[in-house]
Amino acid sequence: MLEIIASPISFFILLELFLIGAAGSLVLRKNDASANVWSSFFAIAGSLWGLLFASAILISGQALSFVAGTSPFPLLSLAMHIDMLSALFIFIISLIALFCSIYGIGYVKHFYKKYNIGTLGFFYHLFIAGMVLVVTASNGIFFLIAWEIMSVASYFLVVYDRNDENNVKAGFLYLVMTHVGTAFIIAAFLLLYKYTGSFDFEVIKSAVTFIPSSIKNTIFVLSMVGFGVKAGIIPFHIWLPAAHPAAPSHISALMSGVMIKTGVFMMMRLFLDILQPAPVWWGLVVLFVGATSSLLGVLYALTEHDIKRLLAYHSIENIGIILLGLGSALTFSSLGMLPLALLSLVAALFHTVNHAIFKSLLFLSAGSVINQMHTRNMEEYGGLIKYMPHTAFFFLIGSMAISALPPFNGFFSEWLTFQSLFQGIIALDSSARWVFILAAGALAFTGGLALTCFVKAFGATFLARPRSAEVSHAKESSFPLLAAMGALAALSLLFGLFSGPVTLFLETIGKSFSIFQSAPSLLSLPRGHVLTVGSGFASVSGLAFLVLFTVAIFIVVWIIRSAINKKQKIKIGATWDCGTDLTSRMEITATGFARSIVLIFKGVLKPSIQHEIEYHDAETRYMPKSRTVILGVRDVHQAYFYRPLHKVVATLAEQTKNIQSGNINTYISYIFIALLIVLFATL
Amino acid sequence: MLTLQFFLGVVFGTIIFLHLTKKNFGVALAYALQSLAITAILLGSFFETGNISLLFIALLVFIVKVILAPLFFIKLIQKHRLLFSVSTYLNIPLTLIIIAILSFVANSHKLAPLTGIIPANHTLLSLALSSMFLSLFLIINRKGALSQIMGILSFENSIVAFTIFAGLEQSPALQLGIIFNIFIWLIIATVFMSMIYKHFGSLDITSMKHLKD
């Protein structure tokens, strides 16, 4: 039974389900409701089948390698290789796609009559199918085709809500950036082809010794930039905060939770699998990139008051944390410390899974809020917890998970990342040690700042009094939305409670890498729930924490309620208002909440403040009629990196334009000279 | 052999004449003469190989290139009243110097692999190659639309000569392809010339620089 499910035929069924979903949605595009039903049904069916398939491969432990058919082109072979890492990613894709599709059943209803649901379903299925192909393709050109399908499908999804001009601009930026990244990836693959003679990943892996080390370093830099654009590392992240908010919410969840992980997947595949053995500085560079991305990501998130942009910046932060794990794994494996490398890889994989879960949860709940409020601006929210209590609860769970509070899953993957960094500080010597110390410092600050940011996000959105009239029209989300969010929240808790077994399982996936085949394990699970690193260096138990906490809170509540406080009454009054009337302007805003931190980090964030005053009498200037304060944060990356780059490219283009004289004779003389040069060169 | 060289010399000479002439009428006549020489070469090839299809092709070339095309151009000239061709970019002495350089390049050692495909026909091939280069130079040098078309057509003739002497022309499909090409070219040329004339009022293609932004 297991062999039947973990077979190529089963994989084709998986792809077919998505393709049927795509085709059917397009056919049914005239009727909104039936397109939605068809598309959701096949998405859910496909995701469930994907979960089944991935679980079968993970349990059986056998990698699948097959060719999907002959292609007419010599360099392109439709080769697929599904090993444990690919199966894990298929699992993550299917899991998140399942819940996003369930969410979509209810969410897509608010696009009825405005846009074409059929095309939404078409691109949605194409997007998921593209992602599945990306993690399973084993030939460079096939991989690039799948990568393009994924990027182009997601472009159309980003610009789906095309009435808003900002969305179209965001989509364009996304398209340009993703193709810039793809150009770097193509360059890396071409270099690999030149020195190993093939585009097939398996062949490249066995022929990697033919690549000279300078070329290998170039390939590292090119693929770091190329896959980094997709993953959203600083400074190539500028498309993320624009594109993720523009897409419909369940698509944002998919993009943020899964699509950017495909960049990390390929980095793992290339650096830890194909291009081994690697020099030490690769790992240190990845660590550095991870540390800056995580710290800067969370700082930028603190400056945002658009709720989806805030979540997008947190995705950048969490990718940074995943890269911290990956970087340590690379460093340790280059220095031959394989058990530590395996530990770091497990930390990175665990954080990938966890982030997918809690980030999708956060995006879905943010989407429900935006659905009701019709604006993404957090400054117009407030008091929503009374109107949307369940959504608020799920958002709270997501916030606790992403801020790494026990017993939710985020804590355990950050704990593992910390452990791998601590081991690095112990085991390494001077220069690498300093990078690890700084990385651990970045991670420590990131945790605290993320907590601050989510207090701000949750507090400004759901607590206190409403800041705009629209809040009173908000209603609780419909059942499919609540079901999807609830399931993800439950998964968040479960992955935290069962972090021990999950970590050990991820370790077997880590061991499937050829360099880790015989590495001894540092992780152990005595008593079934205490995750231990080393032989007692560190240990944690999620289950114990939850149990202790629940018992403590019950005892406290019982004692207080029954033994001490029997006759007391609770009176409901008004918040202390110093004698004036309470207005919504008295409560703290999201911008005000974060302003202290923004000012503390003003060297990095470069905040600006402008005052404008309008007086009753412009000449005497005594009594102001109105005062405006404009707070801003300067976009450092645009100013110092992209704009100069753009200026150089534009100047070059302007000068190159002079070739185009508009004169046919000059054009023909160009042809003639080119002909002469070619003749001379080849003969 | 000598006759072939003679005919090829005619082709070469007509191209040089095309560079130097100022009257359009003479241009059309020179083209007719060139095509006549090509037909003669094709007939010579027929006599050599005995391929009957070559005879048909030679006849076809004669009809289209020697009679129809020049007539067409003369009609165009009379319709638009272009008796004089517009000027060139480079003056006559400089043109002749460049012609000499190009012929020298075509005959040079560097291009020997190209012209040495059939060692016996080496001089013929280098003559054909220099005809090609000169036709290209004609297109570059002249400003009138008619001269451009002439340049392309004589370029084609040079290619035909080159392929015959390089032993590559044996398939009639190639020749038919070239004839078909000429038809298409005539259509394009008419459209092009009438559009330029309608829009700019003259056939000087440098006036197209007003289209640049």
Add this chain to the structure above:
Amino acid sequence: MIILIWTIQLILTPVVSPLCIGIIKKVKARLQNRRGASIFQPYKDLWKLLHKDEVISSNASWIFYYAPFIIFAVTIVVGASIPLFAAFLNNTLTGDMLVIVYALAIGAFFLALAGMDTGGAFGGFGSSREMTLSALAEGGLIFSLLTVALISGSTNLFAISSSGVFAQDQHFLSALLALCGFFIVLLAETGRFPYDNPDTHLELTMIHEAIILEYSGKRLALMEWASANKLLIFIALGVNLFFPLGLADNGGVDAILIGMAAFMVKIFICCLIIALIESSMAKFRFFRLPDLLLVSFILNVVALSLIQ
């Protein structure tokens, strides 16, 4: 017997923490030439508050209602998971240093949310400042604990307290620097001078006090008790990780009694130091505080780098 020891471990923190507050207030009063209230006054205050009625804002949601319980329960769990008087209680479940740090962060999370929940101006600003300082202090806290963990070879707090960090000569300087860094963070996290003034209720000086401004009755009692618990937790961490003299290393009655006595003495000394600091300096302006926390972080980084 072991059950008795565990029971004491569980209830020691909430039982002793108001005493710490009382001691600090008494010492400060004496230094100000007053007689001061009795050191058991905080117990009486808590008793009084637990029996009073409550007034709760109409804007409050379930977060406001449940936050005191959650925060108090967190401090109980953390208090039970750190070495207080016995180093032999091997708690590998929740005794990891990162678990302690992030569990206390749960408390800070709900505290800040509770401050924002009522929509008052004070609460919002208190939450903002509290989270700012907490975020910046976390780096210093994790790194000071990391330094002692690396010196002792484990991140389990009980294991750290079993091996004395000042005992090894080559790590003496590291331990000293880590102690300084930890002390700075202690003052930050517990809301003492120079970060916050726990005695006043003026908006210029309050961070923690601003957040609990809206609380009354039993919930206020729980919040104040929880903050006292947090003070005791940090003092206990500081004294037991760095100066583990007198910690019981077996379950014998005399070891336990010596452990508890040593614990009380160490608490008293630490409270004395805090009270002396509070009486001799003024509170810093808010934007000078991040510099102080950065100093703590740098001290700890230097300490780390000195460990070979």
